[in-house]
Amino acid sequence: MSYLELLRLAAPEAIVVLTAFVVLTIGLVTGRREAGDTPAATAGLGALVAALGLAIAAATIVRLPGHATLFHGMLVVSPLNSLFQVIVLVLAFFTVILARGERLLPNKGEYLAMILLATVGLMLLIGSEELLMIFIGLELTGLSLYVMTAFDKASQTSAEAGLKYFLFGSMASAFTLFGLSLIYGFTGTTSLAAIGPRLAEQALPPLLFVGIVMTLIGFLFKIAAAPFHLWAPDAYQGAPVSTAGFIASGSKVASFIVLGKILLIGFGPVSGSADWHGLIAGWTPILAVLSALSILIGNLVALVQKNVRRLLAYSAVAHGGYTLLGLIAGGRAGFSATLFYTTIYAVTLVGAFGVVGFVRRENGGDDLADFAGLRARSPLLAGCMAIFLLSLAGLPPLAGFFGKFYLFSTALRAGANHGLLWLVALALFGSLISLYYYLIVLKVIFLDENAQATPAVARYDFEMRADYLPKMTLLVLAGAVLLLGIIPGTLVARILASFG
Amino acid sequence: MVTLGDYLFVSGLLFTLGFAGVLLRRNLIIIFMSLELMLNAANLSLVAFSRFRTNSLGQPNYDGQVFVFFIITVAAAEVAVGLAIIVALYRARRTTHVEDINSLKF
Numbered sequence: 001m002s003y004l005e006l007l008r009l010a011a012p013e014a015i016v017v018l019t020a021f022v023v024l025t026i027g028l029v030t031g032r033r034e035a036g037d038t039p040a041a042t043a044g045l046g047a048l049v050a051a052l053g054l055a056i057a058a059a060t061i062v063r064l065p066g067h068a069t070l071f072h073g074m075l076v077v078s079p080l081n082s083l084f085q086v087i088v089l090v091l092a093f094f095t096v097i098l099a100r101g102e103r104l105l106p107n108k109g110e111y112l113a114m115i116l117l118a119t120v121g122l123m124l125l126i127g128s129e130e131l132l133m134i135f136i137g138l139e140l141t142g143l144s145l146y147v148m149t150a151f152d153k154a155s156q157t158s159a160e161a162g163l164k165y166f167l168f169g170s171m172a173s174a175f176t177l178f179g180l181s182l183i184y185g186f187t188g189t190t191s192l193a194a195i196g197p198r199l200a201e202q203a204l205p206p207l208l209f210v211g212i213v214m215t216l217i218g219f220l221f222k223i224a225a226a227p228f229h230l231w232a233p234d235a236y237q238g239a240p241v242s243t244a245g246f247i248a249s250g251s252k253v254a255s256f257i258v259l260g261k262i263l264l265i266g267f268g269p270v271s272g273s274a275d276w277h278g279l280i281a282g283w284t285p286i287l288a289v290l291s292a293l294s295i296l297i298g299n300l301v302a303l304v305q306k307n308v309r310r311l312l313a314y315s316a317v318a319h320g321g322y323t324l325l326g327l328i329a330g331g332r333a334g335f336s337a338t339l340f341y342t343t344i345y346a347v348t349l350v351g352a353f354g355v356v357g358f359v360r361r362e363n364g365g366d367d368l369a370d371f372a373g374l375r376a377r378s379p380l381l382a383g384c385m386a387i388f389l390l391s392l393a394g395l396p397p398l399a400g401f402f403g404k405f406y407l408f409s410t411a412l413r414a415g416a417n418h419g420l421l422w423l424v425a426l427a428l429f430g431s432l433i434s435l436y437y438y439l440i441v442l443k444v445i446f447l448d449e450n451a452q453a454t455p456a457v458a459r460y461d462f463e464m465r466a467d468y469l470p471k472m473t474l475l476v477l478a479g480a481v482l483l484l485g486i487i488p489g490t491l492v493a494r495i496l497a498s499f500g
Numbered sequence: 501m502v503t504l505g506d507y508l509f510v511s512g513l514l515f516t517l518g519f520a521g522v523l524l525r526r527n528l529i530i531i532f533m534s535l536e537l538m539l540n541a542a543n544l545s546l547v548a549f550s551r552f553r554t555n556s557l558g559q560p561n562y563d564g565q566v567f568v569f570f571i572i573t574v575a576a577a578e579v580a581v582g583l584a585i586i587v588a589l590y591r592a593r594r595t596t597h598v599e600d601i602n603s604l605k606f
Contacts, residue, residue, distance in 0.1 A: 132567050139574045143581045150585045159589040160601050166585050167531065170578060171522055174538035177571065178515055181542045181564075185508075185549030190563050207508070234604040 009068055009077055012057040012085065013123050019053025020116035027109010043100065043108040050096045050112045054119070058089045073129040073191045079498035081127045084257050084339070088126065091250040091346055092119040097473045098354045099242035102361075111151055115246065118144035122254040129265065131180050131190040134258060138176070138218065141254070142169045145247055149239040161238025168221065168231040176218025182211025192266040200269035212267055212283060219262070222255035225324065226294040229317045236313035241360060244309060245353030248316055249346035256342045260327055260335045271330060273419070287328050288423055294321030295430040302437050307367050308356055311441065312349065315392060315434060319345055322427050325407055329414035336495045337410040341403040343491065344391075344484055348400065351477035352388040354470060355381050371441065372448040380471065382445050384478040391481045393438040394431050399484035404431065406492070507548035515541035528586050528596040535582075539575045543568045 007014065023046045030045070061082050068077040095115055099108075121140030128134050146169060150162025184190050186208040187198040199208075217228065224232040236244045263271070263283060272282015298318030305311040323345070326338030356366050358381055363370040375382040391400035408427060411420045484491060514537055521534025550564030590596060 132563075132570060136570060136574065139578070143577055146581055146585060150588055153588065153592075156592060157604055159585060159592050160604055162585045163528070163589050163601065164604070166582055167522070167535075170535045170582070171519075171538070174515075174518070174535060174542065177539060177542040178545070181511075181545040181549065181567075184564060184567070185545065185553065188553050188561060190567070238604055 006070060006075075009064065009070060009075060012060045012064075012089075013120055013127075015053060015057040015060060016089075016116050016120045016123065019050060019057075020113045020120070022053070023050050023109055023116065024113040025109075027107060027113070046109045046112050047096055047100045050116060051093055053116065054089050054093045054096065058086050061085050061089070071130075073193055074133045075127055076129045077127070080257075080495075083494060083498045084126050084253065085123050087343055087346075088119060088122045088250050088254055091246070091253065091350060092116070092122075094350050094354075094473055094477065095242050095246045095250070098245065098350070098357060098470050099240075100470060102240055102242055102357065106153065111148065111240075114144045114148045114151070115242075118148065118246065119250065122250050125254045125258045129192040129261060131184065131192070134262070135173075135177060135180060137254075137258075138173060138222070141251060142173060145169075145243070145251060148243040148246070149235055151243070152240045155238070157238035158240065161234045165231045165235040165239075168228075172218045172221035172228065175214045179211045179214030179217070182207055183215060186211065192261060195266040196268050199267065204270060209270075212270065213286065215262070216259075216283060216286070219255055219259040220290060223252055223259065223320045223323070224294075224313075224317050225290050225320045226297040226317055227290075229294070229297070229320075232316060233310045233313040236316070237307055237309045237366075241309075241353050241357035241366075245350045245357075248312070248349040248353065252316075252320070253342050253346045256323060256327075256338055260338060263327055264330065264335060284328055284330070287324055288420075291321045291324040291328060292423060292426055294318060294324070295427055299430045299433040299437075303433065305437070306369075308371060308441060309353075309366050311368075311437060312352060312356075315437070316349070318430055318434060319392070321430070322404065322407060325411040325420075325423060325427060328423070329411040329420065331414070332496075332499055333410050334414060336492070336499065337407045339495050340488075340492055341407050344399045344403045344481070347477060347484070348388050348391050348481055351384060351474055351481065352392070354474045354477070355385045355388070358470070368441065368444050371444050374445045376449075381474070384474045385445060386442055387478045387481055389438040389442055391485065393435045395435075397482075397485045399481045399488065402485055402488040406488070504548055504552040507552075508545055511541045511545035511548065513541075514538075514544065526598050528589075528598060531598070532579075532582055532586070536575060536579070539571060539578075543571055546571075 026046050026049060064077050064082060066077075066079060070076075092115060096112060099111065099115065118141050121137050121142075121144060124133060124137035125141060128137060146162055146166040149165050150159045152158035183195065186205060187195050189195060189198065221228040221231075235247060239247070267283055270282050272284045273280040294317050298314050298316070298321060302311050302314035302318065305314060323338050323341050326334040326341065328334070329337070358378075359370055359374065360366045362377075374385070387398065391398035394400045394404045396402075408424050411424050412418055414420055518534045518537030518541060521537065522531050525531050525534065546564040546568050550560050550562065553561045555561065586596065589601070593600060595601070
């Protein structure tokens, strides 16, 4: 093992870190003002460099060798990890472009650097199969996201949202850490691949089971499963819009992949069973209960929300519940269904938050009332939002439909004689409820009149002021959601092939 | 003779105290200190495990001690970020009490 080898395999992460420093320097050198906006040229240059760095990192990942393992799994290069590192980089790329539109943020360079650092954390989370590195990735991601959430100093709610996110997040990571210490203590190793066999060969001491549950708490917090979801509505509503989008997309994808790896590789021997008639103690029944709780709480509370970002947050809780179904079903099929669903969900939510960002800039708010008559002001944004929301509701032919179909059918086939039927039925009931609140948003967008402005002038204003590039991004995202719904096979085949 | 169980008991006690502090206290700075206590409880149990899980030559399992060094560093970073957020909040609201931080709800 030479350092040259290390540098070659860790090149994508290194490139993103270097880009973060360059962007930070650009922000510092060119005009950092006490009040007001970052100069347009600086923001543009910073965003360009950030986007370029992310693209180069993605290109480097593609050129990595197929399989490699460094330091007992601290850094693992495998087709699965590479695929999802590229997906996270793409999500970060979209976030950088959408952040360009946020004119009100001061110190844009620092904001972009934080996005890049969070991305490095996500890449480490995905690319590691060792407890220490997973913890560090978790913290790097978390700390960057807390800062990004509290970044908007002009807003009353941003710092509050950041504080709540920080307090809940640190508590969850303290739980995870304590759980990890117990797991390390009873198995004597920190490598996921070695933990599995050790768990299989001994009867489970109670403290070790406590350790497993405490470890799970931290990750369930990250994916906002009920009852660990309390931070999500506040963070989604108070944070800058692009941050909320990144928390909902990139952070969630990485958390699901690392949660799946920990559960299926590390804790595989103590999975248990959540079948209706054949309950066996383990982590599966716990996840099943939390999944059911998330689906119920998320969908029911979303019904009464008046703020679109809060509505998306509660629906995110419900979607977290659906996505857990795949992990509960277990095995290669279940894991790939989970990964497919979370990827589609991430793409959809980045787009939905992009639209929210436009509306917020125009109307100064993101309550339902601010979306009234969006169709008249900008048919393009209204159309994109319709695609995103209908995909979230799971209507064919959009990507969300196929994702749900794949997920639910896998869960149904998993247990002996349809043991998971109760959970699948609950999930179907949940999606039915969700259709109602997504349609309410669409009704406001398409049918309600905007009381204030005359449409012709307002529309001209809106179209002119909105940036060209973020708009194109939204179109691309909407196109991706449509395309993945019509030909889902390409992505599914890629995920399945990457398990190798 | 102090056994592994004793260390784990103290570590569990520290963790519980920290958790209780986070749940019950109303001042942000004290909540913050309680969070650090929870991290240090994990440190203690890691070091204890490292000392008592010896290999065949009687050497401690050093993985746990390395883990602790990283946690100390991460905790320092967490303090920096946390205090910065508290300062930002104080500038906006002039308060460090959790009851006053309630503009986002339900």
